[in-house]
Amino acid sequence: MATSSKTAPEGAAAKKTAPAANGGKATSPGNVGHGAGSNAAVDIQPRLNQQQNAPAPTQLDGTVAQRLPIGLDEATRQESVTMLNQLLADTMTLRDMYKKHHWQVVGPTFYQLHLLYDKHYEEQAVLVDSIAERIQILGGVAVAMAHDVAELSSIPRVPRDREEAPVQVSRLLDAHQRILKNCHDYAEKADESGDDGTNDLVVSELVRTNEMQVWFVAEHVVDSPLTRAE
C-alpha cells in the first residue's frame, strides 16, 4: 500500500528513483533514499532548519493547559504555575551564582568554599528540575532560557566582577532569603487552593534545601578566632 506523500521532504519528487532504475523495486513517494548512490528504502536525510518555517507554538507562554487529569481546576493551576515560575527563575539564578562563586572564590577558605559552592550548585540544579517539571505537570510553560530568567528573577543582578569571599557569601544569603520568603508565602497559597503537590514540593524540597544551605554558607562569615580564644 502506498504511503502518503505528506512526509516527503521538499524536492523529493525530483529526486525519486524510478522503479525501473531501482532494479524494479517498488518505491513510494515518501520513502525513497536520497543519498549519493543510495538505494535505501528509508530516506536518511535529516529534515534541517525546520525552525525557519515553524508553525504556531504548541503552547503559548503564560497559558495553562488542562491536559492532565490531576484533579485541580484552572484557576488553581494558573496560580501555582505563576508562583513556581518565579521560584524557578530565582532558583536558576541562585544555582548560577553558586557556579560563578565556585570559579571565582579566593582566600584562605578557597578549598572549603570552592567545594561547598559546587555541592550547593548541584543541589540547586536538582531543585530547578523539580520545579520546572511541576510546572509542566500543572499544564504551564516553564521559563527556561537565561534571558527570560534574568527578566523574571527577583534576585538583584550580580556583577561580572570577581568579589571577595565574604561578599559572595552575603549575596548568596540574601538570595536564599528572598527565595525562602517566597516559599513560605507560596506554600500557604498552595495549601489554601488545594494544590498539595506544589505545597509539598515547596516545603519538603525547596524550604528544607535552602535552609540547610543557608546554615552551611552563613557559618563562613562568623568572625571567630582560629587559634586563640578571645
Ligand SMILES: [Fe+2]
Ligand atoms: Fe568545578
